[in-house]
Amino acid sequence: xxxxxxxxxxxxxxxxxxxxxxxxxxxxxxxxxxxxxxxxxxxxxxxxxxxxxxxxxxxxxxxxxxxxxxxxxxxxxxxxxxxxxxxxxxxxxxxxxxxxxxxxxxxxxxxxxxxxxxxxxxxxxxxxxxxxxxxxxxxxxxxxxxxxxxxxxxxxxxxxxxxxxxxxxxxxxxxxxxxxxxxxxxxxxxxxxxxxxxxxxxxxxxxxxxxxxxxxxxxxxxxxxxxxxxxxxxxxxxxxxxxxxxxxxxxxxxxxxxxxxxxxxxxxxxxxxxxxxxxxxxxxxxxxxxxxxxxxxxxxxxxxxxxxxxxxxxxxxxxxxxxxxxxxxxxxxxxxxxxxxxxxxxxxxxxxxxxxxxxxxxxxxxxxxxxxxxxxxxxxxxxxxxxxxxx
Numbered sequence: 147x148x149x150x151x152x153x154x155x156x157x158x159x160x161x162x163x164x165x166x167x168x169x170x171x172x173x174x175x176x177x178x179x180x181x182x183x184x185x186x187x188x189x190x191x192x193x194x195x196x197x198x199x200x201x202x203x204x205x206x207x208x209x210x211x212x213x214x215x216x217x218x219x220x221x222x223x224x225x226x227x228x229x230x231x232x233x234x235x236x237x238x239x240x241x242x243x244x245x246x247x248x249x250x251x252x253x254x255x256x257x258x259x260x261x262x263x264x265x266x267x268x269x270x271x272x273x274x275x276x277x278x279x280x281x282x283x284x285x286x287x288x289x290x291x292x293x294x295x296x297x298x299x300x301x302x303x304x305x306x307x308x309x310x311x312x313x314x315x316x317x318x319x320x321x322x323x324x325x326x327x328x329x330x331x332x333x334x335x336x337x338x339x340x341x342x343x344x345x346x347x348x349x350x351x352x353x354x355x356x357x358x359x360x361x362x363x364x365x366x367x368x369x370x371x372x373x374x375x376x377x378x379x380x381x382x383x384x385x386x387x388x389x390x391x392x393x394x395x396x397x398x399x400x401x402x403x404x405x406x407x408x409x410x411x412x413x414x415x416x417x418x419x420x421x422x423x424x425x426x427x428x429x430x431x432x433x434x435x436x437x438x439x440x441x442x443x444x445x446x447x448x449x450x451x452x453x454x455x456x457x458x459x460x461x462x463x464x465x466x467x468x469x470x471x472x473x474x475x476x477x478x479x480x481x482x483x484x485x486x487x488x489x490x491x492x493x494x495x496x497x498x499x500x501x502x503x504x505x506x507x508x509x510x511x512x513x514x515x516x517x518x519x520x521x522x523x524x525x526x527x528x529x530x531x532x533x534x535x536x537x
Contacts, residue, residue: 149178149179149247149248149249149536150178150179150180150181150245150246150247150248151170151173151178151179151180151181151247151248151249151250151251151532152181152182152183152241152242152245152247152249152250152251152258153166153169153170153180153181153182153183153192153196153251153253154182154183154184154238154250154251154252154253154255154257154258155182155183155184155188155192155252155253155254155255156184156188156253156254156255157184157185157186157187157188157189157201157203158186158188158375159188159373159374159375159443159445160187160188160191160373160404160406160445161373161443161444161445161446162184162188162253162254162445163182163184163188163191163192163253164191164445165253165272165314165342165343165445165448166182166192166251166253166272167191167192167195167196168342168343168344168525169251169272169342169525169528169529170182170195170196171195172525172526172529173529173532174196176529180196180197181196181197181198181199181241181245181247182196182197182198182199183198183199183200183201183237183238183241183258184198184200184201185200185201185202185203185204186203186375187375187376187406187407190406190407191406199237199241201233201234201237201238202230202233202234202237203230204226204227204230204231231256231257234255234257234258234261235257235260235261235264238257238258238261238262239261239264239265242261242262242265242267243265247267248268248536249267249268249269249270249532249535249536250262250267250268250269250270251269251270251271251272251532252269252270252271252272252308253271253272253273254271254272254273254274254275256301256304256305259271259304259305259307259308260304260307262307263307268309268535268536269307269308269309270308270309270310270312270528270531270532270535271305271308271310271311271312272311272312272313272314272339272528273305273311273312273313273314274313274314274315274322274323274326274327274444275323275326275327275467276301276302276305276311276313276326276327276328276329276331277301277302277326277327277328277329278301278326278466278467301329302329302330302331302332305329305331305335306331306332306335308335309335309535310335310337310531310534310535311331311335311336311337312337312339312527312528312531313327313336313337313338313339314339314340314341314342314444314448315327315338315340315341316338316340316341316515316518316519316522317338317522320478320514320515320518321474322444322447322448322471322474322478323444323467323470323471323474324470324474325466325470326467326470337527337531338522339522339523339524339527339528339531340518340519340520340521340522340523340524340527341448341451341452341515341516341519341524342448342524342525342528343429343445343448343449343451343452343453343524344427344429344449344452345429345433345452345453346427346429346430346432346433346453348430348433348434352430352434353434356400356434359412359415359420360398360418360420361417361418362398362418363398365396365397365398365418366396366397366398366436366437366498366502367397367398367399367400367434367435367436368390368397368398368399368400368435368436368437368438368439368498369399369400369402369431369432369434369435369437369438369439370383370386370390370399370400370401370402370438370439370440371402371404371428371431371432371438371439371440371441371446372386372401372402372403372404372440372441373404373440373441373443373445373446374404374441374443374462376404378441378462379403379404382441382460382462383401383403385489386401386439387401387419388491389489389490389491389494390418390419391419392491393491393494393495394417394418394419395418396495397418397498398418398419399418399419399420400420400421400422400431400434400435401419401420401421401422402421402422402423402424402425402428402431403421403422403423403424404424405423405424406424408423408424409423409424410422410423410424410425410426411423411424428449429449429452429453432446432449432450432453432455433453433455435455436455436502436505437455437456437457437458437481437498437501437502438450438455438456438457438458438481439457439458439459439460439494440457440458440459440460441459441460441461441462441468442459442460442461442462442465442468442469442471442472442475442483443468443471444471447459447471447475447480450480450481450512451480451512451515451516451519452516452519454509454512454513454516455512456480456481456482456501456505456508456509456512457475457480457481458481458482458483458484458494458497458498458501459471459472459475459481459482459483459484460472460483460484460485460486460489461483461485461486462486463485463486469485472485478511478515479507479508479511480508480511480512480515481501481508482497482500482501484497
């Protein structure tokens with residue numbers, strides 16, 4: 147009987163589960179049995195590929211107009227975070243007992259690291275942030291200051307239980323999630339493995355089929371990728387639709403709505419704007435487009451780097467990780483960042499033209515980081531580290 151590997155994955159958005167699935171596929175090709183656990187919408191994504199156990203969800207609060215609500219999130223975490231975490235640990239221990247995996251791979255999941263150690267199982271943690279920071283605001287300053295002081299101290303208590311911590315990032319000075327890896331984690335356990343994603347190869351047939359969707363295929367194509375929790379995605383899409391309608395005489399737009407529970411299909415088309423409910427090989431759209439517009443999540447940023455496409459990021463309001471990623475996009479020369487309060491047609495058009503004017507420079511920067519990631523190994527490096535601690 148082949149060894150079993152148990153992937154335990156954060157269910158916030160699709161970035162964690164997407165990259166874990168890529169790693170899982172490499173193990174499945176080697177004959178390993180794969181099992182997942184996650185929560186939220188990620189359950190549907192994972193279970194379409196491998197057996198998946200649904201777990202209780204630690205929820206965050208969101209504002210009606212988009213962005214993280216610190217007040218709602220604090221209430222939810224105070225009320226349910228600890229009980230939910232304990233339930234996750236217990237359920238994961240039961241899954242480990244049932245499936246008897248040779249290895250647990252945790253993608254940013256503290257509960258599974260703890261469960262693995264209780265059951266004396268080796269654990270490889272993959273992550274792109276080792277500390278979480280709250281955004282500043284006028285109220286609750288003491289609580290925020292205390293939380294931001296404790297986060298880089300307390301989170302590592304769990305991360306350090308891992309046998310190895312594979313950072314899905316690039317080493318300094320090219321680190322993307324620069325602030326969020328600054329935590330008191332044992333440096334001997336940390337290994338930078340590069341970016342997780344897929345480089346697309348576009349066939350002539352694919353190029354012709356995409357170009358045929360537009361009346362004027364000579365206009366630059368902008369790919370708008372909606373990511374994150376469902377409420378956030380829908381708010382982002384509505385804002386970007388309104389902007390695309392004003393700018394479609396200058397650009398062609400392709401939207402993906404991130405509606406994973408629907409069949410991948412073309413759901414809407416008009417002159418200069420097409421929309422897909424879900425596109426399973428998103429890297430092809432990234433490669434086809436001239437510029438990508440997205441929230442500042444790491445999965446999309448990493449895919450843009452690997453496919454050499456500049457990105458215009460619009461971080462979700464009050465998500466400090468995304469705001470930090472957006473600043474790094476500017477600093478590393480990978481594209482441009484616009485913040486939520488600047489989101490309007492004229493600002494988007496100006497940013498897109500600015501990227502286009504410096505396109506060759508952006509391509510050189512993207513190529514540099516992509517080549518560095520390739521040398522670090524990505525999926526192959528994670529696989530190598532996992533096999534090392536299974537012995």
